[in-house]
Every structure is written in C-alpha cells, then in structure tokens.
Amino acid sequence: DAGVIQSPRHEVTEMGQEVTLRCKPISGHDYLFWYRQTMMRGLELLIYFNNNVPIDDSGMPEDRFSAKMPNASFSTLKIQPSEPRDSAVYFCASRPTPPGLHGYTFGSGTRLTVV
Amino acid sequence: AQSVTQLGSHVSVSEGALVLLRCNYSSSVPPYLFWYVQYPNQGLQLLLKYTSAATLVKGINGFEAEFKKSETSFHLTKPSAHMSDAAEYFCAVSNSGGYQKVTFGIGTKLQVIP
Numbered sequence: 001d002a003g004v005i006q007s008p009r010h011e012v013t014e015m016g017q018e019v020t021l022r023c024k025p026i027s028g029h030d031y032l033f034w035y036r037q038t039m040m041r042g043l044e045l046l047i048y049f050n051n052n053v054p055i056d057d058s059g060m061p062e063d064r065f066s067a068k069m070p071n072a073s074f075s076t077l078k079i080q081p082s083e084p085r086d087s088a089v090y091f092c093a094s095r096p097t098p099p100g101l102h103g104y105t106f107g108s109g110t111r112l113t114v115v
Numbered sequence: 116a117q118s119v120t121q122l123g124s125h126v127s128v129s130e131g132a133l134v135l136l137r138c139n140y141s142s143s144v145p146p147y148l149f150w151y152v153q154y155p156n157q158g159l160q161l162l163l164k165y166t167s168a169a170t171l172v173k174g175i176n177g178f179e180a181e182f183k184k185s186e187t188s189f190h191l192t193k194p195s196a197h198m199s200d201a202a203e204y205f206c207a208v209s210n211s212g213g214y215q216k217v218t219f220g221i222g223t224k225l226q227v228i229p
C-alpha cells in the first residue's frame with residue numbers, strides 16, 4: 001500500500017492567490033482528516049469526513065478555507081484567498097473502521113508558504 | 116473538553132541513557148491516549164496507544180508508556196536511547212472509542228547526543 005498520498009509536497013504562493021491541497025487516503029479507510037501544523041499552535045484538526053461526508057468542520061479557521069471529498073479516494077483543502085498567516089504544514093490522515101492497530105495513517109504533508 | 120500537556124518542548128539525552136517524555140491529560144471521560152513520532156519531513160506514526168486494557172503499554176522501537184489515572188499522566192519511556200530515536204514526539208488524547216477527534220499536544224523534540 002502506498003499510504004496516504006498528499007500533493008504537492010511544497011507550495012509557495014503569493015498572498016491573495018487560491019491554493020488547493022490534495023489528498024488520496026488509503027483504500028478502504030472511511031475516515032479522512034485534515035490537520036494543520038504550526039510552531040505556535042502545534043497540530044490542529046481542521047475538518048474530518050466519514051464516508052465522504054463532512055462530519056465536523058469546527059476547526060476550519062474561517063470562510064477562506066473549504067474542503068471537499070467528492071469520492072472515497074480523493075479530498076481537497078482549498079484556501080481562497082491565501083494569507084501569510086496560513087503558512088504551515090498541512091497533513092491529511094485516514095483510518096478505517098474499526099480503527100485497528102495503527103490508528104491514523106498520516107501523509108507526508110504539504111508545506112505551504114504564503115508570501 | 117479534552118487536552119494534553121507535554122512538559123518540555125525540547126529534551127536532550129545521551130545515547131544509551133533513559134528517555135522520559137512527559138504527558139499529562141485532561142478528559143471528562145475515560146480517555147484513549149496515544150504517542151506518535153514524527154521524523155523530519157514525514158507525517159506522524161503511531162508509537163503506542165492506551166485503550167483501557169493494560170495500564171503499561173508497549174509500543175514499537177522499544178518504547179512504552181504507563182497510564183496513571185491518579186496522576187492523569189501517560190509518560191513515554193525507553194530504557195536506552197538510540198541515535199535513531201531523535202525525532203519529535205506527540206502525546207494525544209481522544210474521548211471517543213472511534214478516535215474521531217484526537218487532540219494532540221504541542222510536541223517534544225528529542226535530541227540524542229552521541
């Protein structure tokens with residue numbers, strides 16, 4: 001299994017531009033999570049899906065952030081317009097039901113820099 | 116509400132010495148507790164988890180953690196540090212058996228000195 005695949009690995013964009021981060025979860029995992037990691041705040045849960053349906057988006061910082069999961073093998077996190085304070089590493093994670101021995105499986109992350 | 120507090124954002128140990136990374140939790144219900152490790156430029160990997168079975172939990176790479184309800188602690192230990200243990204370690208808590216919402220600590224960077 002290739003694990004959770006995120007793209008791009010690095011993204012540098014100018015303030016005001018739209019940014020789209022992509023995630024392919026592990027096949028058969030019915031939960032998908034988006035996290036943001038910063039030095040100041042650590043790992044924050046932004047949103048999670050179950051069977052492609054958004055369950056809890058209370059962690060999404062503001063309306064500039066949106067996430068979709070059109071099918072079981074693909075999810076996007078979009079920031080429009082982007083701001084310098086959005087600079088962070090964004091992780092996608094997935095897990096099956098029941099959770100199993102390994103808990104969440106995280107992708108390698110997307111390092112976003114907004115200048 | 117649930118939370119974890121990791122004491123010490125940076126810990127340095129000599130190779131071969133005991134590793135002790137501290138974590139205290141707060142949860143309104145019996146918690147599920149985890150330790151994750153993150154190597155540079157990688158995602159988090161599960162080291163071990165406590166799910167109300169044995170209070171001493173053994174994980175991968177020789178790590179273990181003990182759940183102490185009286186102290187609301189879940190400290191991570193390893194008897195002898197190896198250079199390859201240098202990484203960032205995250206304690207995490209969930210109050211749901213399905214781990215739908217896992218709250219992570221701020222992380223502790225472990226440095227191993229040769």
